[in-house]
Amino acid sequence: MGLQLFTNATEFRLACEQVRCAGNTLGLVPTMGALHSGHAALIRTAATRSTHVAVSIFVNPTQFGPNEDFNRYPRTLEKDTECCEAAGAVMVFAPSALEMYPAGESTRVSVSGLTAGLCGTSRPGHFDGVATIVTKFFVLAGACTAVFGKKDYQQLKVIERFAKDLLLPVRIVGHPIVREPDGLALSSRNAYLSAQERAQALGIVRGLSSAFCAFKAGLRQPIALVETAVAELNRHGLVPQYVSLVDADTLEPMGDRPVTDRALLAVAALCGRTRLIDNVVLGEDPDPLPANA
Amino acid sequence: MGLQLFTNATEFRLACEQVRCAGNTLGLVPTMGALHSGHAALIRTAATRSTHVAVSIFVNPTQFGPNEDFNRYPRTLEKDTECCEAAGAVMVFAPSALEMYPAGESTRVSVSGLTAGLCGTSRPGHFDGVATIVTKFFVLAGACTAVFGKKDYQQLKVIERFAKDLLLPVRIVGHPIVREPDGLALSSRNAYLSAQERAQALGIVRGLSSAFCAFKAGLRQPIALVETAVAELNRHGLVPQYVSLVDADTLEPMGDRPVTDRALLAVAALCGRTRLIDNVVLGEDPDPLPANA
Numbered sequence: 001m002g003l004q005l006f007t008n009a010t011e012f013r014l015a016c017e018q019v020r021c022a023g024n025t026l027g028l029v030p031t032m033g034a035l036h037s038g039h040a041a042l043i044r045t046a047a048t049r050s051t052h053v054a055v056s057i058f059v060n061p062t063q064f065g066p067n068e069d070f071n072r073y074p075r076t077l078e079k080d081t082e083c084c085e086a087a088g089a090v091m092v093f094a095p096s097a098l099e100m101y102p103a104g105e106s107t108r109v110s111v112s113g114l115t116a117g118l119c120g121t122s123r124p125g126h127f128d129g130v131a132t133i134v135t136k137f138f139v140l141a142g143a144c145t146a147v148f149g150k151k152d153y154q155q156l157k158v159i160e161r162f163a164k165d166l167l168l169p170v171r172i173v174g175h176p177i178v179r180e181p182d183g184l185a186l187s188s189r190n191a192y193l194s195a196q197e198r199a200q201a202l203g204i205v206r207g208l209s210s211a212f213c214a215f216k217a218g219l220r221q222p223i224a225l226v227e228t229a230v231a232e233l234n235r236h237g238l239v240p241q242y243v244s245l246v247d248a249d250t251l252e253p254m255g256d257r258p259v260t261d262r263a264l265l266a267v268a269a270l271c272g273r274t275r276l277i278d279n280v281v282l283g284e285d286p287d288p289l290p291a292n293a
Numbered sequence: 294m295g296l297q298l299f300t301n302a303t304e305f306r307l308a309c310e311q312v313r314c315a316g317n318t319l320g321l322v323p324t325m326g327a328l329h330s331g332h333a334a335l336i337r338t339a340a341t342r343s344t345h346v347a348v349s350i351f352v353n354p355t356q357f358g359p360n361e362d363f364n365r366y367p368r369t370l371e372k373d374t375e376c377c378e379a380a381g382a383v384m385v386f387a388p389s390a391l392e393m394y395p396a397g398e399s400t401r402v403s404v405s406g407l408t409a410g411l412c413g414t415s416r417p418g419h420f421d422g423v424a425t426i427v428t429k430f431f432v433l434a435g436a437c438t439a440v441f442g443k444k445d446y447q448q449l450k451v452i453e454r455f456a457k458d459l460l461l462p463v464r465i466v467g468h469p470i471v472r473e474p475d476g477l478a479l480s481s482r483n484a485y486l487s488a489q490e491r492a493q494a495l496g497i498v499r500g501l502s503s504a505f506c507a508f509k510a511g512l513r514q515p516i517a518l519v520e521t522a523v524a525e526l527n528r529h530g531l532v533p534q535y536v537s538l539v540d541a542d543t544l545e546p547m548g549d550r551p552v553t554d555r556a557l558l559a560v561a562a563l564c565g566r567t568r569l570i571d572n573v574v575l576g577e578d579p580d581p582l583p584a585n586a
Contacts, residue, residue, distance in 0.1 A: 140460055
């Protein structure tokens with residue numbers, strides 16, 4: 001079965017409908033392209049849960065702030081379609097901006113609450129852009145199982161929320177973070193890093209791992225857990241944008257409430273000009289630092 | 294063919310899918326119930342354009358302001374279902390608030406630009422509530438033709454906008470305003486009017502008709518057209534919330550630009566405690582006042 005490439009929204013919608021009409025099931029992996037092994041893992045997971053997997057590739061302008069990297073974000077469509085096919089996708093939807101945002105467009109989907117902290121603070125409007133574009137992909141795809149990476153943990157929670165609220169017939173699956181052998185979380189933005197920044201960037205996962213180990217050893221005080229991670233980031237010369245311990249479901253700050261069962265420790269840090277994020281759910285996830293790293 | 298009544302969203306979605314799967318077409322008429330002959334006309338129109346018509350009946354809490362009439366809004370489900378069946382509908386979807394707004398819901402669909410003036414000014418948040426709930430009905434119904442009355446002209450424009458922007462597979466049809474023999478636009482809120490208020494309320498359509506006649510006679514200055522309508526409203530003891538002449542597509546105020554082809558003259562006025570709206574598209578619609586009124 002070859003790969004079908006769509007650029008027209010209506011044609012993509014009809015192809016998705018045909019999958020279901022033929023008695024098959026649809027998997028969807030929305031991406032911004034610049035695909036790496038993390039995306040390939042999402043596609044393979046989608047393929048275990050549905051007979052036909054579609055990947056959307058679209059660098060969504062509305063989720064970038066005015067001073068962010070929309071223009072320099074890597075665009076590698078040819079390589080991406082090869083990656084999709086190799087991982088088991090049968091459809092790629094790579095629309096133009098005008099296809100997804102018709103002339104005069106003025107509609108936004110927004111989620112309150114979950115978007116107030118973490119990346120919502122440093123990237124105002126970002127999650128409105130995400131919720132708007134992913135709603136459109138869900139509307140086009142129709143009933144499907146959609147797979148998203150947990151590296152963008154807040155994004156995953158936001159998507160789960162609006163999919164439920166808007167009654168979209170989509171089952172959302174979160175996929176564990178895929179990491180390099182040394183622990184760095186895979187990200188299309190890692191391509192921006194110089195050799196020195198690449199070394200520095202390890203401070204993020206090492207910070208998360210320090211907190212993980214402290215938690216495992218019995219530490220439950222949010223401020224102490226956060227400080228453990230921050231110390232490791234600083235040791236690598238990284239200035240965190242945030243290091244936050246929050247409720248893993250509501251994303252509300254733990255404040256000084258000791259962690260009773262689980263909590264999300266989330267980090268955003270600038271590594272040179274490159275903004276990286278990573279996280280671990282304490283009390284649930286394994287050590288983010290690989291055993292032999 | 295009897296009428297099927299649904300309260301569960303998933304069951305309604307499946308029934309809509311079955312209509313299409315059987316090779317038929319779906320019409321949708323979203324309402325807040327308290328159905329009158331205007332709604333019946335929408336249902337009959339939907340029935341001329343699709344083989345199966347569904348009517349949703351839901352008094353949507355999020356489109357009412359804190360001091361508006363959500364609690365006293367008339368609820369007449371039994372009579373409504375009879376009206377639906379008589380007008381040719383085969384499905385009624387009357388969900389609970391929890392069915393449409395799941396626990397913890399925090400998602401809104403909003404349209405900028407079109408919602409800035411007219412009712413958007415006096416009813417902040419109203420159109421977010423409308424866009425959010427109608428998006429959900431469109432998501433549930435899937436591909437269909439949806440019919441809305443032009444009395445809520447701004448609402449119709451907002452719905453056309455987000456349906457296009459969110460790539461929803463819905464054809465939107467606007468239905469001409471249905472009026473009482475004396476010209477009053479049909480509205481569920483007319484039930485609130487005392488006999489005296491009912492007489493006063495005629496000032497609205499008479500104001501629109503005065504402007505219509507002046508336009509027909511050659512008047513093109515927005516301020517003069519608006520003043521013609523306002524004078525008639527005042528003569529009936531009505532205090533208008535707004536009387537506005539705006540571009541019929543963008544809803545932007547005409548300012549002092551003379552009307553070249555067409556423009557929307559829109560009115561909102563309090564009649565006692567009851568807020569009524571009405572409109573005419575000068576250069577397009579016939580005289581809103583019936584010939585023998």
